[in-house]
Amino acid sequence: xxxxxxxxxxxxxxxxxxxxxxxxxxxxxxxxxxxxxxxxxxxxxxxxxxxxxxxxxxxxxxxxxxxxxxxxxxxxxxxxxxxxxxxxxxxxxxxxxxxxxxxxxxxxxxxxxxxxxxxxxxxxxxxxxxxxxxxxxxxxxxxxxxxxxxxxxxxxxxxxxxxxxxxxxxxxxxxxxxxxxxxxxxxxxxxxxxxxxxxxxxxxxxxxxxxxxxxxxxxxxxxxxxxxxxxxxxxxxxxxxxxxxxxxxxxxxxxxxxxxxxxxxxxxxxxxxxxxxxxxxxxxxxxxxxxxxx
Amino acid sequence: xxxxxxxxxxxxxxxxxxxxxxxxxxxxxxxxxxxxxxxxxxxxxxxxxxxxxxxxxxxxxxxxxxxxxxxxxxxxxxxxxxxxxxxxxxxxxxxxxxxxxxxxxxxxxxxxxxxxxxxxxxxxxxxxxxxxxxxxxxxxxxxxxxxxxxxxxxxxxxxxxxxxxxxxxxxxxxxxxxxxxxxxxxxxxxxxxxxxxxxxxxxxxxxxxxxxxxxxxxxxxxxxxxxxxxxxxxxxxxxxxxxxxxxxxxxxxxxxxxxxxxxxxxxxxxxxxxxxxxxxxxxxxxxxxxxxxxxxxxxxxxxxxxxxxxxxxxxxxxxxxxxxxxxxxxxxxxxxxxxxxxxxxxxxxxxxxxxxxxxxxxxxxxxxxxxxxxxxxxxxxxxxxxxxxxxxxxxxxxxxxxxxxxxxxxxxxxxxxxxxxxxxxxxxxxxxxxxxxxxxxxxxxxxxxxxxxxxxxx
Numbered sequence: 001x002x003x004x005x006x007x008x009x010x011x012x013x014x015x016x017x018x019x020x021x022x023x024x025x026x027x028x029x030x031x032x033x034x035x036x037x038x039x040x041x042x043x044x045x046x047x048x049x050x051x052x053x054x055x056x057x058x059x060x061x062x063x064x065x066x067x068x069x070x071x072x073x074x075x076x077x078x079x080x081x082x083x084x085x086x087x088x089x090x091x092x093x094x095x096x097x098x099x100x101x102x103x104x105x106x107x108x109x110x111x112x113x114x115x116x117x118x119x120x121x122x123x124x125x126x127x128x129x130x131x132x133x134x135x136x137x138x139x140x141x142x143x144x145x146x147x148x149x150x151x152x153x154x155x156x157x158x159x160x161x162x163x164x165x166x167x168x169x170x171x172x173x174x175x176x177x178x179x180x181x182x183x184x185x186x187x188x189x190x191x192x193x194x195x196x197x198x199x200x201x202x203x204x205x206x207x208x209x210x211x212x213x214x215x216x217x218x219x220x221x222x223x224x225x226x227x228x229x230x231x232x233x234x235x236x237x238x239x240x241x242x243x244x245x246x247x248x249x250x251x252x253x254x255x256x257x258x259x260x261x262x263x264x265x266x267x268x269x270x271x272x273x274x275x276x277x278x279x280x281x282x283x284x285x286x287x288x289x290x291x292x293x294x
Numbered sequence: 295x296x297x298x299x300x301x302x303x304x305x306x307x308x309x310x311x312x313x314x315x316x317x318x319x320x321x322x323x324x325x326x327x328x329x330x331x332x333x334x335x336x337x338x339x340x341x342x343x344x345x346x347x348x349x350x351x352x353x354x355x356x357x358x359x360x361x362x363x364x365x366x367x368x369x370x371x372x373x374x375x376x377x378x379x380x381x382x383x384x385x386x387x388x389x390x391x392x393x394x395x396x397x398x399x400x401x402x403x404x405x406x407x408x409x410x411x412x413x414x415x416x417x418x419x420x421x422x423x424x425x426x427x428x429x430x431x432x433x434x435x436x437x438x439x440x441x442x443x444x445x446x447x448x449x450x451x452x453x454x455x456x457x458x459x460x461x462x463x464x465x466x467x468x469x470x471x472x473x474x475x476x477x478x479x480x481x482x483x484x485x486x487x488x489x490x491x492x493x494x495x496x497x498x499x500x501x502x503x504x505x506x507x508x509x510x511x512x513x514x515x516x517x518x519x520x521x522x523x524x525x526x527x528x529x530x531x532x533x534x535x536x537x538x539x540x541x542x543x544x545x546x547x548x549x550x551x552x553x554x555x556x557x558x559x560x561x562x563x564x565x566x567x568x569x570x571x572x573x574x575x576x577x578x579x580x581x582x583x584x585x586x587x588x589x590x591x592x593x594x595x596x597x598x599x600x601x602x603x604x605x606x607x608x609x610x611x612x613x614x615x616x617x618x619x620x621x622x623x624x625x626x627x628x629x630x631x632x633x634x635x636x637x638x639x640x641x642x643x644x645x646x647x648x649x650x651x652x653x654x655x656x657x658x659x660x661x662x663x664x665x666x667x668x669x670x671x672x673x674x675x676x677x678x679x680x681x682x683x684x685x686x687x688x689x690x691x692x693x694x695x696x697x698x699x700x701x702x703x704x705x706x707x708x709x710x711x712x713x714x715x716x717x718x719x720x721x722x723x724x725x726x727x728x729x730x731x732x733x734x735x736x737x738x739x740x741x742x743x744x745x746x747x748x749x750x751x752x
Contacts, residue, residue, distance in 0.1 A: 073612055103532025105610070
């Protein structure tokens with residue numbers, strides 16, 4: 001069996017003037033993979049293309065060993081997609097929406113569905129049009145989980161959820177991946193949640209994958225460097241070095257430890273160099289703003 | 295106040311333009327057919343006027359924005375009055391004035407001043423009563439007790455009667471009769487009353503409780519939760535359920551509208567028979583017109599489903615099934631509605647001479663397939679400005695042009711069937727292709743009501 005739940009190779013898609021790719025992305029089976037990036041980076045486009053919403057111009061997407069276009073129905077039967085842009089208003093009530101979706105999945109688990117309804121406080125008779133934003137997201141999650149998919153794609157699932165609901169959602173996600181066979185790909189702006197729950201992370205910007213890997217390895221790889229300079233020494237962004245802030249001769253920058261930039265810095269006149277561990281959020285902000293940095 | 299009026303016109307400019315063109319055409323070209331314009335009443339207030347405002351008021355975000363602005367309820371109410379009564383009235387005056395002048399110089403048979411005046415008075419005085427009746431309908435959040443529900447029902451009926459009476463306006467209120475004088479007096483009084491009631495109207499709409507989830511205890515019990523829906527999880531789901539839902543809703547909606555429309559027509563016929571010399575006739579032309587209008591109205595159910603493409607495409611079902619459901623469920627429903635139409639007509643008017651095949655042969659099939667051809671457009675773009683303008687143009691132009699072209703399109707039934715089948719098949723293939731190839735289909739959607747995203751839970 002393939003060890004990867006999703007394999008994307010050479011994916012290209014253009015929405016003029018935006019261009020995604022060429023992009024390679026690998027989501028290991030059994031992982032909670034956090035896909036992060038600034039607004040307009042291409043996260044939703046990737047999820048859409050995986051699900052056959054629009055056509056890629058180049059490249060290949062394989063999901064659970066299936067070709068995403070040729071085997072679209074088989075693929076969707078074993079996966080689920082959650083997004084705040086899914087709307088179920090046409091069904092009128094929660095119960096009707098559940099009935100509609102249940103009809104597509106032989107693996108639908110009625111007992112689990114009822115558990116989730118209770119846990120998410122969703123009533124079958126509730127009118128969908130009058131549900132709060134958070135309750136609609138919960139409905140979307142319920143419909144996605146109740147057939148016990150092998151792969152779950154979540155696009156900004158925590159939008160509009162309160163702290164308690166967020167905890168419930170992530171508890172369910174952790175339960176899903178417990179057996180090591182099910183996979184979750186989650187795209188989110190909420191980096192605290194991603195850092196806490198995801199074990200893999202991929203960061204994209206302007207349609208390009210900046211980095212990808214295990215969460216602990218990625219966070220461990222980068223450090224926030226603080227140092228002083230004399231004689232007006234200048235430092236500009238280079239591979240593995242991003243200036244975050246400069247105040248006179250005092251500097252802050254992000255270092256990629258795999259590039260050996262620390263040695264180069266010291267040789268170039270950086271003094272009192274201190275390196276501190278960064279949060280995913282700090283790293284995200286620094287990498288996302290690389291172009292605008294000093 | 296001026297800003298609110300201009301904002302309204304800016305957002306609805308395309309409908310104002312379409313209506314102005316259609317109205318000018320009717321007034322300008324209707325007059326040679328009958329110089330007193332009695333066959334050329336264009337129901338401008340069905341498209342402009344308070345009908346537009348009602349679309350705006352359905353959006354709670356607009357009300358929220360207005361509430362936060364440094365303007366009084368009086369200013370907002372009067373701005374709404376100008377947008378719904380004042381400006382459309384001035385527009386109608388301008389149109390009639392221009393046509394009157396143009397007909398003096400270029401017309402073969404100049405439009406008489408009296409005909410123009412009657413047309414202007416008749417049409418302009420409909421805006422005020424329409425606004426007045428609409429302003430008396432309590433907002434949904436205020437439906438607290440039986441009294442407000444009864445008032446809501448009563449004023450809704452009056453509002454609908456005012457709106458649809460325009461179609462047979464000259465037959466209900468022939469000029470120089472007592473009915474006409476009563477109409478002018480009542481129309482003037484209600485227009486003035488609508489101006490003074492505008493402030494209370496704005497207050498009621500802006501300060502009424504918003505629609506809330508079921509936790510809002512101010513709602514009647516039946517509104518908060520549908521107990522019948524508790525059992526709705528049972529039964530067969532899947533695409534068949536979507537097909538059935540669209541089909542049943544369209545048929546029920548069509549039947550209800552047929553009964554209400556046919557009933558109103560029957561009452562109007564009785565009134566004109568009793569009180570007027572210009573009695574209206576329930577002939578085949580009327581039946582065709584009613585059916586064709588119905589196609590467009592009930593198609594809304596499919597459009598609602600089409601706006602949830604993103605959700606439908608996350609399900610394990612091929613694009614052909616989604617497209618097939620969106621195309622063939624309404625086709626089936628429209629065919630059934632045509633059968634119902636002849637039955638309702640036979641029941642209300644004791645006229646058994648019409649049958650569905652006759653309706654299809656006289657253009658209903660073509661009109662139906664034309665309506666279906668809107669589905670791929672909505673699949674492609676949602677209900678944005680382009681799609682909205684196109685649909686409205688077809689709603690206004692489709693049935694009217696079908697009636698006008700009836701004399702020239704003397705196709706036999708087989709030709710109608712072949713052309714219609716071709717159009718429906720094309721719509722199906724186009725929808726399938728869009729679902730699998732178009733990225734635009736899945737982009738966040740904006741509607742023509744000012745940019746709110748369709749398909750986004752908010």
